[in-house]
Amino acid sequence: MARGIVSPMMADASIAEQEEAPLVWSARWSLTTRILAVNILAIALLAGGFFYLDTYRTRLVDTRISEMQDQLGLLDSALEAARPDQRARLIGEFTRATESRLRFYAADGRKLSDSFDHGPPTYTLRDPDLQAWQRDAARAMDRGIDWIVGAPSYPEFTEPAQDTLAAWPEAEATLRSGEAQARFRYAPERTPLLSATRVVDLETPEVMLMTLNARDITRTVRAERFRLAIVIAMVVIASVLLSLFLARTIVRPLRRLARAAVRVRLGRAREVVVPRLPSRRDEIGTLARALSDMTQALRERIDAGEHFAADVTHELKNPIASVRSAIEGLGRVTSDAQRTQLLAIADEDVRRLDRLVTDISDASRIDAQLSRASFEPVDVGLMIESMLAARCARNSQNEDRPRIAFARPRKGTTAVMGDGHRIERAIDNVIDNAISFSPAGGLVCIAATRLGDEVHVRVDDDGPGIEPSQREAIFRRFHSERPSGEAFGKHSGLGLAIARTIIEGHGGTISARDRDDGRPGASLLITLPAREGSDPTG
Structure with a gap:
């Protein structure tokens, strides 16, 4: 039965419908897609940790270069204080302790000495073609992540064919300015090769070049990336499973309700059961019960309309039949008294029809009028x-x-x-x-x-x-x-x-x-x- 009272809840719902912003970019997305998209967006924010790792690598490199320059400063002081016959031993101990390589260049560009010429190499540049495919995959992943996070592009290092001062731009810059310089390059296996320079004043001014293959930085960054990838993979799996569970608990009952609503609309089944979902105490349960009640009310209204139409037909038949009988009788009677009697019967039936039509009109419209009344x-x-x-x-x-x-x-x-x-x-x-x-x-x-x-x-x-x-x-x-x-x-x-x-x-x-x-x-x-x-x- 319709109600004429406009409740505050109905007014609020009407206002909410008017104020609800339409969906634009996501209007064609299903609920499952939207749930997955929201959760994947959260994972993408978590994946932003790769940007942090790039910053972390930069800080490691800067720290290592700063350490190299400090070490060169200490070595410079030690070399100045040492006797000439002690300098070779001091340089050897320094390179072994720091796992670095030291070169000395004269002002005219000639290489004066190289730590690798006086002892075993402290590091070795590896040929990537001779390494296992796992290393190639790791390097490809490094390049991909660097491209994603927009990491700076550093030059590739190749050992100079003519090892002179001119082969090292940072050494030339140090010789001209007298200030320490540093440079980052990638070794053939894509590990950081760091260099630092300093002017030392022994018998004559010389440029000291220190190079270091910092594989530990690459290992540290890859280890952190691997841990982060593990975390992201676990979060992705958990998020997808939770999204599918959430979609199952939301989308499936909504589809059941939609199918029931379609059956009600088609009207092919006399009794369409709309699931009430009594076990659900959330908004979907409320919606299911509201749809069920609405369907029941609609069915009752349809039944009432059908019964009303049948009753109207029954009630109108009698006076119509009486009027028709009176009109047919007018053509057969001959006396004025009988004609007057038939006309009186017809007039009474017409008045009865008028009352019926008026009351039927009121009865059929009153529900709708009350629902709009103030x-x-x-x-x-x-x-x-x-x-x-x-x-x-x-x-x-x-x-x-x-x-x-x-x-x-x-x-x-x-x-x-x-x-x-x-x-x-x-x-x-x-x-x-x-x-x-x-x-x-x-x-x-x-x-x-x-x-x-x-x-x-x-x-x-x-x-x-x-x-x-x-x-x-x-x-x-x-x-x-x-x-x-x-x-x-x-x-x-x-x-x-x-x-x-x-x-x-x-x-x-x-x-x-x-x-x-x-x-x-x-x-x-x-x-x-x-x-x-x-x-x-x-």
């Missing part, structure tokens, strides 16, 4: 008082009609929120029903009171009462139980059905019961939610 404060007591005054003015000459007694409540105690015209129509239909069942000279008693958070409107009549088995049936459309002696067709059978629709559209109820005072007759009770903030005491 509710305002309504004082039910004042409304009933005005209704009865107008009714009394219309029927002042009819002394056979039942009398009406109204117990007026205090002003302001029976305020509700609603559509005043619709509530008046509902109460008027209930009063009409009570009058139609009350005998001539009978009494219809009306009372409006405030009880807690509800406003009660009670209408009692002096009629025969309503059997308990019929107390729900009287609110069905086209209910045909009428008082004895009433002319056929005076009522459409929609009055109480319209009244229930209006009252329930305001969040209230209407029911039939026995009178509280024990007297014969029926009592119809209307309850409506009282207006918040109204004074129950008046």
